[in-house]
Amino acid sequence: DAKTTQPTSMDCAEGRAANLPCNHSTISGNEYVYWYRQIHSQGPQYIIHGLKNNETNEMASLIITEDRKSSTLILPHATLRDTAVYYCIVRVEGYSTLTFGKGTMLLVSP
Amino acid sequence: GAVVSQHPSRVICKSGTSVKIECRSLDFQATTMFWYRQFPKQSLMLMATSNEGSKATYEQGVEKDKFLINHASLTLSTLTVTSAHPEDSSFYICSASVTNYGYTFGSGTRLTVV
Numbered sequence: 001d002a003k004t005t006q007p008t009s010m011d012c013a014e015g016r017a018a019n020l021p022c023n024h025s026t027i028s029g030n031e032y033v034y035w036y037r038q039i040h041s042q043g044p045q046y047i048i049h050g051l052k053n054n055e056t057n058e059m060a061s062l063i064i065t066e067d068r069k070s071s072t073l074i075l076p077h078a079t080l081r082d083t084a085v086y087y088c089i090v091r092v093e094g095y096s097t098l099t100f101g102k103g104t105m106l107l108v109s110p
Numbered sequence: 111g112a113v114v115s116q117h118p119s120r121v122i123c124k125s126g127t128s129v130k131i132e133c134r135s136l137d138f139q140a141t142t143m144f145w146y147r148q149f150p151k152q153s154l155m156l157m158a159t160s161n162e163g164s165k166a167t168y169e170q171g172v173e174k175d176k177f178l179i180n181h182a183s184l185t186l187s188t189l190t191v192t193s194a195h196p197e198d199s200s201f202y203i204c205s206a207s208v209t210n211y212g213y214t215f216g217s218g219t220r221l222t223v224v
Contacts, residue, residue, distance in 0.1 A: 043217050043218045045215070097159065098156075100146075100153045
């Protein structure tokens with residue numbers, strides 16, 4: 001699986017959009033970009049994934065650059081409950097395992 | 111849908127004893143489950159892949175005789191930490207792969223060995 005690079009930590013004010021970047025410059029054509037988050041002392045939670053088109057669901061939006069070497073997860077209106085570690089993972093769909101990097105610790109403040 | 115239930119959420123045991131952690135898929139059948147371990151301020155590390163009806167596949171450096179995995183049915187996988195020691199204290203998380211859904215994770219088990 002391609003390696004990803006994320007900032008160690010980010011801050012966001014409650015109610016504002018949180019934009020979390022991820023670099024995956026060695027991504028292959030058949031690899032998807034997945035985002036998970038882990039709230040303290042809980043199991044990871046799936047957020048969104050995509051191949052090359054931008055994706056949106058009830059939780060977030062995923063913007064993937066045209067060259068697919070980077071992506072941004074957008075939480076449109078961050079709340080205090082969005083404080084968590086966010087993991088960007090690149091993998092081939094259907095492959096068996098998820099490999100977690102260090103992720104980005106997002107702190108949403110009042 | 112695609113809920114994984116993990117029990118217990120917390121357990122404290124004495125050094126030298128064994129602890130069993132259960133991971134159940136509640137509304138789907140999981141032919142493959144995964145076990146992760148997470149130490150404080152670190153990321154999740156895959157320990158093993160659990161396949162229903164066959165032996166688990168362990169990652170390099172994980173002792174298979176210490177971390178016994180049983181996946182006897184399509185809805186239950188168990189991890190038993192045998193002869194636990196303080197260095198085994200960690201957060202253990204199970205996961206299952208769900209067709210057309212991705213991966214779903216249990217809520218984790220905080221193991222403290224005293």
